[in-house]
Amino acid sequence: MNYLKWDLKQLTCFVSVARELHFGRAAAKLGMSQPPLTQHIQALEHKIGAKLFERSKRHVALTPEGALLLKEAVDILNRAERIDHVLKGLRRGEHGHLTVGCTPTALFEIFPAIARRFRALHPQIQLVIREAHTSAVLGELLDRKIDVGFVWEGRPQAPIDGRVLVSGSFLAAMPEHLPIARKRSVTLQDLASYPIVLPPRSISPYHYDNTLGAFARAGLTPLIEYEMPTLLAQLGYVASGFGIALLPPFAQSFARESVVFRPIAKGAMPFALSFVWNTKNLTAGALKFQNVVDAVYPQQG
Numbered sequence: 001m002n003y004l005k006w007d008l009k010q011l012t013c014f015v016s017v018a019r020e021l022h023f024g025r026a027a028a029k030l031g032m033s034q035p036p037l038t039q040h041i042q043a044l045e046h047k048i049g050a051k052l053f054e055r056s057k058r059h060v061a062l063t064p065e066g067a068l069l070l071k072e073a074v075d076i077l078n079r080a081e082r083i084d085h086v087l088k089g090l091r092r093g094e095h096g097h098l099t100v101g102c103t104p105t106a107l108f109e110i111f112p113a114i115a116r117r118f119r120a121l122h123p124q125i126q127l128v129i130r131e132a133h134t135s136a137v138l139g140e141l142l143d144r145k146i147d148v149g150f151v152w153e154g155r156p157q158a159p160i161d162g163r164v165l166v167s168g169s170f171l172a173a174m175p176e177h178l179p180i181a182r183k184r185s186v187t188l189q190d191l192a193s194y195p196i197v198l199p200p201r202s203i204s205p206y207h208y209d210n211t212l213g214a215f216a217r218a219g220l221t222p223l224i225e226y227e228m229p230t231l232l233a234q235l236g237y238v239a240s241g242f243g244i245a246l247l248p249p250f251a252q253s254f255a256r257e258s259v260v261f262r263p264i265a266k267g268a269m270p271f272a273l274s275f276v277w278n279t280k281n282l283t284a285g286a287l288k289f290q291n292v293v294d295a296v297y298p299q300q301g
Contacts, residue, residue, distance in 0.1 A: 013041060097128050099130060183262065
């Protein structure tokens with residue numbers, strides 16, 4: 001016989017009788033009548049090819065084969081229960097893993113508080129972090145390679161949905177030796193005279209298009225001479241005197257002393273760090289993560 005094809009109902013009946021050593025009490029505990037219980041035991045004995053109980057009108061005892069099977073049957077039923085528990089947990093989003101795409105800036109600025117709270121509330125779910133730029137995160141959301149993401153984006157397009165968690169205006173990060181660094185605030189006209197350091201549009205279209213749009217509305221064309229992918233790389237170029245970068249206020253915590261930040265008086269470029277998800281792939285785990293995001297960053301209005 002194939003011992004992998006166990007009938008769990010038959011094993012449950014067998015274990016109940018083996019523990020009670022009484023068919024009537026075992027049937028009562030299982031919530032069934034005695035005849036079906038007896039039929040399950042007989043079917044199991046036929047499958048195994050051996051008697052499991054010695055029976056008389058007043059006495060029920062395990063045979064050597066029954067005693068041997070009891071230990072294995074209990075183990076099989078326990079394993080089946082654990083598997084059932086895990087599978088139900090997966091459906092409820094209580095087990096497994098959740099993959100989060102995160103831009104480098106969001107990974108430092110907004111993700112840590114969310115991750116700490118999520119891990120405290122849902123320790124059985126493993127968080128898998130994939131650091132990537134906005135375009136890559138949105139692409140992996142569409143391809144269902146990740147469950148949720150954090151991006152530079154204020155208006156995601158269907159089926160991607162999301163909401164802004166942190167917003168504000170970019171600051172101008174510049175070498176301290178520039179003449180305009182002595183001003184309390186600068187204008188786009190001031191910045192148009194210097195090389196601008198931006199991330200490539202291919203990886204951060206939101207930032208790139210916002211910058212060009214702001215200058216265009218002021219009737220200006222920025223001198224985009226350097227394209228660096230990360231905030232730290234842009235700051236490094238600024239510190240080396242290559243140009244001016246347009247960065248969010250929290251970039252100041254990474255800057256060297258030779259770099260100063262100035263607000264832009266008119267036409268400042270807005271920024272938005274957003275939490276995003278695929279409406280066609282919103283799993284139970286993703287919903288739990290969304291609840292934590294909402295708790296850490298409550299929606300306004």
